Amino acid sequence: xxxxGNVIKYGDNVDTDVIIPARYLNTSDHKELAAHCMxxxxxxxxxxxxxxxxxxxxxxxxxxxxxxxxxxxIKASGVSLVIAKSFARIFYRxxxxxxLAIVECPAAAEEISExxxxxxxxxxxxxxxxxxxxEYRTAPFPEFVQKIIENGGLMESIVNGAF
Amino acid sequence: MAMTMTQKILAAHSGRESxxxxxxxxxxxxxVLGNDITSPVAIKxxxxxxxxxxxxxNKITMVMDHFAPNKDIKAAEQCKMCRDxxxxxxxxxxxxxxxMGIEHALLPEKxxxxxxxxxxxxxxxxxxxGALGAFSTGVGSTDMACGMATxxxxxxxxxxxxxxxTGSLRRYVSGKDVILHLIGKIGVDGALxxxxxxxxxGLASLTMADRLCIANMAIEAGAKNGIFQVDDITxxxxxxxxxxxxxxxxxxxDADYDEVINIDLSQTEPTVAFPHLPENARTFGEIGDIxxxxxxxxxxxxxxxEDLISAAEIMKGRKAAKNVxxxxxxxxxxxxxxxxxxxxxxxxxxxxxxxxxxxCGPCLGGYMGILAAGERAxxxxxxxxxxxxxxxxxxxxxxxxxxxAASAITGRITSPWEVMEI
Numbered sequence: 001x002x003x004x005g006n007v008i009k010y011g012d013n014v015d016t017d018v019i020i021p022a023r024y025l026n027t028s029d030h031k032e033l034a035a036h037c038m039x040x041x042x043x044x045x046x047x048x049x050x051x052x053x054x055x056x057x058x059x060x061x062x063x064x065x066x067x068x069x070x071x072x073x074i075k076a077s078g079v080s081l082v083i084a085k086s087f088a089r090i091f092y093r094x095x096x097x098x099x100l101a102i103v104e105c106p107a108a109a110e111e112i113s114e115x116x117x118x119x120x121x122x123x124x125x126x127x128x129x130x131x132x133x134x135e136y137r138t139a140p141f142p143e144f145v146q147k148i149i150e151n152g153g154l155m156e157s158i159v160n161g162a163f
Numbered sequence: 164m165a166m167t168m169t170q171k172i173l174a175a176h177s178g179r180e181s182x183x184x185x186x187x188x189x190x191x192x193x194x195v196l197g198n199d200i201t202s203p204v205a206i207k208x209x210x211x212x213x214x215x216x217x218x219x220x221n222k223i224t225m226v227m228d229h230f231a232p233n234k235d236i237k238a239a240e241q242c243k244m245c246r247d248x249x250x251x252x253x254x255x256x257x258x259x260x261x262x263m264g265i266e267h268a269l270l271p272e273k274x275x276x277x278x279x280x281x282x283x284x285x286x287x288x289x290x291x292x293g294a295l296g297a298f299s300t301g302v303g304s305t306d307m308a309c310g311m312a313t314x315x316x317x318x319x320x321x322x323x324x325x326x327x328x329t330g331s332l333r334r335y336v337s338g339k340d341v342i343l344h345l346i347g348k349i350g351v352d353g354a355l356x357x358x359x360x361x362x363x364x365g366l367a368s369l370t371m372a373d374r375l376c377i378a379n380m381a382i383e384a385g386a387k388n389g390i391f392q393v394d395d396i397t398x399x400x401x402x403x404x405x406x407x408x409x410x411x412x413x414x415x416x417d418a419d420y421d422e423v424i425n426i427d428l429s430q431t432e433p434t435v436a437f438p439h440l441p442e443n444a445r446t447f448g449e450i451g452d453i454x455x456x457x458x459x460x461x462x463x464x465x466x467x468x469e470d471l472i473s474a475a476e477i478m479k480g481r482k483a484a485k486n487v488x489x490x491x492x493x494x495x496x497x498x499x500x501x502x503x504x505x506x507x508x509x510x511x512x513x514x515x516x517x518x519x520x521x522x523c524g525p526c527l528g529g530y531m532g533i534l535a536a537g538e539r540a541x542x543x544x545x546x547x548x549x550x551x552x553x554x555x556x557x558x559x560x561x562x563x564x565x566x567x568a569a570s571a572i573t574g575r576i577t578s579p580w581e582v583m584e585i
Contacts, residue, residue, distance in 0.1 A: 013351055013440060017548040022527040026230060026237035028204045040550040060352040060385060064546060065527070066287040068204050068303035089356050089387055090287055094303035144187045144317065154305045155211045158312060 001122045001149070003081040003101060004130075005052040009114040012058035014041065016070040016091065019062065025069055033069050034076035051078040054118050056109050058084065062091025068098060075100040081120055083127065085109045096145055097154040103127070108136040165415035167323040168390055169358040172298040172412050176281045184322035184419075192222065193297075194275060195310035196284030198266055198523075199227045199238070202245045204304035205285055209311055217252050218314035224256035224275060225249055226266040229523045231259075234530040264495025264521040267291035267379060267463035271371075272495055277401050278393045279410030283307065283316050288463050288545065290381045294374035295401060296393035296411065301382060321387045323358035324349075325420040328365030330429030335579035337473065338373030339465055339543065339563035341426065342380040343434040347444025348424070355385035357421060360414060362392040365428045371400045372469035379464045380545050383441040433578045435541075436561040439549045447578040453560070457540040458483075458571040459552075460564050461492025461519075462526045465543035468498050470564040475510040477568035477579055483515035484574030490532045492519045516571070528552050534559075541570045 018041035020033055027033065038045035055074065061084035062070060071094050074082065082095070085106040095102045101122065108127045112118060116131040127136040141149065151157040164181045166174065174181050177188040197205055202225050209217075217223055225245050230238035242259075249257035258269060267288050270276050278296030282289065285307035292299035302316065310316050326345065346353070359381050361374075369377075374391050381389025391397065393411045401409050435450060437443035460466075460474050471493060483489045491511045493499040499521065502508050511518050524531030526544040534540055534553030539560065542552070547559035562570070565579035572582055579585075 015546075015548045017527070017546070017551050021550055022200075022529055025200045025527075025529075026235060026241060028207065028241075040555040060355065063351055063385065064287065064548060066201065066285055066289075066301040066303055068201065068285075068305060071303075072204075086352065086355060088352070088385060090301050090303060090382075093306065097303060097305035097309075142187055142319075154309050155208050158212060158309060 001101060002120065003054065004119045005054040005080050006050065007054050007056050007112055007114060007116045007118055008045065008049065009112070010041065010055065010057040013060045013063055014057050015064040016062055016067050017064055019070040020067065020073040025067060028069065030072055030076040033073040037073040037077045046077065049077050049079065052080045053078060055079050055082045056084065056112050057082065058109060059086050061087050063088035066090045068094045071095040071098055071100045083109050096148055099153040103138050105136050105138045165417040165419060167358060167418045167420070168360050168392065168412050168414040169298055169323060169388060170320060172279060172281060173318060173320055182320045184320050186320045187317060188320060189315050189317055190281050192283055192310050192314050192316055193280040194282045195223045195307060196266060196270065196282065196286065196289060197225050197307050198229050198286055199231055199242050199245055200229045201285035201304045201307065203241045205307040205311065206244060206248045208305050208308035212312050214312055217311045220253050221255045222314065223254050223311055224270065225254065226258045226269055227260060227263050228265050228521065229527065230529050231263065231522060232520065262496065265463045265466055265523055268466055268494035268498065271295060271375065272404055272497055274404040274406035277406040277409045278397060279412055283310050287382045288379050290386065290388050291375055291379040291463060293378035293381065293388050293390035294371065296391060296397055296409065298388055298390065300388045321356055321358045322421050323360050324354055325423045326359055326361045327423055327425045328361060328363040328428055329425065330365055330427045331368030332428045332431060334585060335565040335583060336431050336433060337563045337565065338369060338376035340431050340434040341428065342377045343436050343441065343444045343561060344431055345426065346380065346384045346441050349384055351383060351440050351442045352385040354381065357386055359384065359386045359389040361389065366392060366394055368428060370469055371396060372467045375467065376464050380441070383545060433563065433566050433580060435566065435576055436547055438547050438558040438560065441547060441561060450576055453576040454539065454574060455487060455541045455570060455576060456538040457488045457490070457532060457534065458567050459490045459525050459532055459540060459542040459544060460567050461494060462523065462544040463494065464545045465564050466492055466494030466498065468501050470543065471498065471502050471507050474564040474568040475507040477565060477582060478514040479510050481514060481572050483571045487571055487574050489514065489516035489571045490519060490525065491516045493521060495521055525552055541567055541576055543567050
């Protein structure tokens with residue numbers, strides 16, 4: 001899978017309460033959730049995010065609640081990939097299960113700047129910063145997880161007989 | 164191969180002699196949980212499969228606790244969706260208004276979890292049941308849907324941190340102070356992807372309420388699960404609540420731990436986590452004069468009877484400070500009833516508090532106690548992220564029920580030791 005987009009950069013411990021505040025959890029409509037994505041951290045996000053954009057972040061991205069509304073809101077807002085130094089574990093599996101591309105790469109997350117254009121080839125584990133020319137290597141997903149991603153999500157994997 | 168307690172439970176549930184950290188396994192589930200926020204998403208995912216029935220109608224539970232009793236029309240629609248699904252699939256353990264309580268207080272009370280179980284819940288605080296010696300972890304709605312359909316979930320086998328407890332707690336110090344201290348020590352990602360296994364002679368002095376509170380906040384250190392060695396206190400609790408026959412797994416003597424952390428309970432002090440992360444733990448020498456507008460005593464962390472008793476003991480015969488709004492939320496109907504019969508509700512009301520029906524409401528900024536810009540709350544809940552309890556410019560401080568009661572009296576963050584003159 002290949003992704004290209006401009007980077008929106010955040011810091012450590014971006015929690016699910018700022019990704020999608022609980023006051024909006026009385027709906028599971030993807031568009032409605034996307035309309036409030038990142039609202040309590042960055043009021044400009046919704047206005048400036050463009051289809052295909054890439055989020056980079058620090059440690060423990062997505063910590064806190066199990067709300068799948070968080071990766072759903074990010075995906076529905078047009079973000080194609082999240083690169084972080086590390087992810088909170090529930091967010092990590094939720095993203096895989098719903099088909100939001102994510103990858104852990106501390107060096108890339110540290111060095112890539114806001115506004116840079118980045119290209120990521122996750123099959124071959126390469127992240128390239130087109131703006132600076134720097135390249136980073138990432139570990140490929142375990143085969144089991146790759147299968148879920150190839151099927152387009154966990155439920156699709158079950159439909160396709162993977163379970 | 165030597166295994167931790169968590170690894171033994173996961174091996175037994177995946178038909179394996181042994182498992183080791185990092186392996187991906189498919190485990191059989193004993194219980195799948197959802198609430199009124201996460202279940203609607205799971206129900207939509209489940210529909211994609213086109214299946215008529217769930218894997219086992221007795222092993223799924225839905226609890227209407229977050230925005231229930233319905234806070235608005237949208238919340239009402241979400242609860243209705245859960246109610247209709249459970250009726251259609253004939254789900255045994257559906258808990259609606261009147262029977263419901265806060266899920267992580269309710270399930271142990273109803274005997275739905277026992278030692279040795281594997282439980283997933285579409286709620287991050289599902290790790291609470293580790294206090295009963297179960298492997299129990301929070302997942303998302305799609306995992307819940309998969310669990311409802313297949314009775315299975317995928318896991319990466321975690322490595323573990325051992326928490327060795329010694330000594331016993333001093334007066335007005337509780338499990339909440341222990342877990343805030345621990346998170347303060349290791350940070351909000353200090354146990355990321357790993358188990359926290361609690362053991363040691365200090366266990367004997369911890370009540371089930373203390374243990375449930377500690378396991379509940381394992382997620383606030385990023386842990387996959389928090390689990391307690393099973394002892395007579397665990398077994399007594401399971402028996403008393405009519406739980407299924409416990410299966411006791413004990414970590415091997417030579418099991419491999421990433422880290423061992425020693426906590427002397429007798430040195431633990433009343434502790435407060437400052438905004439905006441649970442790791443910002445401070446004890447009273449370093450707190451200063453912090454005025455508060457609201458106190459909340461309740462939640463899946465601290466809404467149990469022992470918590471209410473602890474708060475009432477400090478509140479009895481005293482009054483809430485002027486301009487401090489005090490909200491007490493018994494976590495289940497049974498706790499509410501017990502509190503009524505023990506006279507605790509009278510103590511709370513005479514103190515100047517309001518007593519609410521069970522709900523998660525204010526903890527996640529849903530309803531029943533939302534903060535305005537610039538306001539501060541001292542609360543017994545589990546998260547103090549930006550905007551957690553209302554306006555993004557409000558502040559949340561986390562503490563024990565005893566500290567919450569003491570602070571409600573003075574109107575500033577106050578140690579129970581100060582009010583009770585210890």
